Amino acid sequence: VTFDYLHATAFQGTALARTVEGTTENIKHLTRADLASYIDTHFKAPRMVLAAAGGISHKELVDAARQHFSGVSFTYKEDAVPILPRCRFTGSEIRARDDALPVAHIALAVEGPGWADPDNVVLHVANAIIGRYDRTFGGGKHLSSRLAALAVEHKLCHSFQTFNTSYSDTGLFGFHFVADPLSIDDMMFCAQGEWMRLCTSTTESEVKRAKNHLRNAMVAQLDGPIEQLLDYNRIRSGMYWIRF
Template sequence: MLNNVSKLFAVSAKNISGSRSIVSKSFDLGFLNKTPKTQITTLPNGIRVATEQSFGETASVGVWVDSGSVYENDKNNGVAHFLEHMIFKGTPTRPSPHAIESEVENMGGSLNAFTSREHSAYYMKVLKDNVPNAVDILSDIFQNSKFDSKLIEDERQTIISENNYVQSKEDEVIFDQLHAAAFQGSPLGRTILGPVENIKSISRDQILEFVSKNYTGDRLVVSAAGAVDHDALVKQVAEKFANIKAAPASQESPRAQITNDFVGSEIRVRDDSLPLVHFAVAVKGLSWDHPDYFVLELIQNMIGNWNRSISAGKNLSSNLGEIVATEGLAESFSTFFTCYKDTGLFGHYGVCQPETVDDLIAEMLKEWQRIASSVKNSEVERAKDKLIATTLMQYDGTSKICEGIGRQLLTLGRRLTPSETYLRISEITPADVKRVATSLLRDVSPAVTAIGPTGNFPEYNFVRGWTYWNRL
């Protein structure tokens, strides 16, 4: 993008401390009840249909599947993602990729998909009178895809190109390395795309086997938001998705047991031809449904994000952001909080000049200790208000709502209403923040990954040591 846009904050920039001369009013709680109700119906074959009907001319409809690369093994690692590509390539009634593409584009809609470690999603955005067409297309590709062998061969090159693209993005590489290190020996440690040799060898049989094992009714959620009618959608899904089996014949879970939910470890790839060091420092975070989920999210918000290009610069109220800006320690840093079913990751991703990397990591971990030992009541309260406001504002447009419904039904089995989110965030106390920060961020062995000119990157035991330096 051209630089004639100044964004004041980073993507989801956050708060704290200092004077407060412009006073914000307190929340008007009445509106919490104004948001559309989520209606959920479970069909006989286990598929859950969930909708939030709102006003407008368009709707988002999607199928969310409790299936991603964690359901793979060494041999078929990459198949969930490969499947996501192949599912758009043709069915008996829509015989070619071209047929599906023209049908979607002729109605002015869009069709997209993604695969993550735990989930796959296929979703459409359409004008309201095309909701039935969207359900028809989704049900057809889910149940009748041909997975033509010739098209599978053609697709390998596309996926290899995608892999090359991913490998040229430092942040993608760092997070793949981080998973490989922190979750070594566990399916979470594998990449989503899989190794190139798998991309070259995944067969039609492997794809079909993966579908029949994983795309079962009990693991599917059809979610919709916008101009949709719940009852009509339930009726249509019941009819169109009738051939989906309730659950696989064998009762054993196809998901391998997690043997290691976190391993303190390190991977660094030194490449002095790169100008900047990219790294991640992470500790074990929390699972999707953890009671302290919102406490850790609050901590993530308090530590915040920063990058050189935002116009707020060093005036941000993030304590770490201010230090980094004043001392010139980084090009950017962000605080991430990634959840999985049984575990999670919490930490920082940073990009900096090779000579400042040790100071930057030291400051990051020092900030963790500050939060754990001496976070101020006022900063917790401010952060809570901010988190409530951003959480309530984030649902903009039907796509995000549709995705929120799908993800929460898969991870929590239920939908968190704005009221509940408000309640849960507002009851957090500074003691909770210290408790969670102390147990997760203090005296732990982190997983550390880095690429670039890492000559000055601190040795592991230094980093480890900074998690229990206790004199602030």
């Protein structure tokens, strides 16, 4: 819900402001004709990627593609490619207050780069420096993340995590935390302080550790054929991410 609110206010008036699931009213009024129209408009050969991983040869994949997808059209109606308008970012805030809840869920973000922007990798490294935290973590305040150590020492929050969500031409770079109502200001102050520290006093050893952490995380995601297929279908392959 928190991230639905975040998108609703950050990309207000655009397609990204809508929830992925859609509204109950729209779902109830969805018809077979709507689905057929969507498939006919968007399921075109230039917009499809066929990937395979595991025990399959190139010839077998080509034969399967010819058998199942040879009838897919290469052209759009009236030769018009659907134009997707750019989703603009709007600096704003939204608050849904409910004093009956024991904790507060806070998300703060700035506009991030799209998938194709090289800065995407840089922001992932920055997030690795800030790290993440949960009360269930062991180690007490002896954690590599400076913000996590502060959270433990001063009981700032129950948990926090960073995120870098990218779309085709824009994105959201920020952090989300869960805290007691009386600790919100202190946690926000420390989290924003970590952002400023990224700009002024991050050490070379922190950057190196963050790069190693990110490399390990990216490789760990490719531990099976399903994960490899998802990687093949991304705009950029995982190898691009590892070469930094």
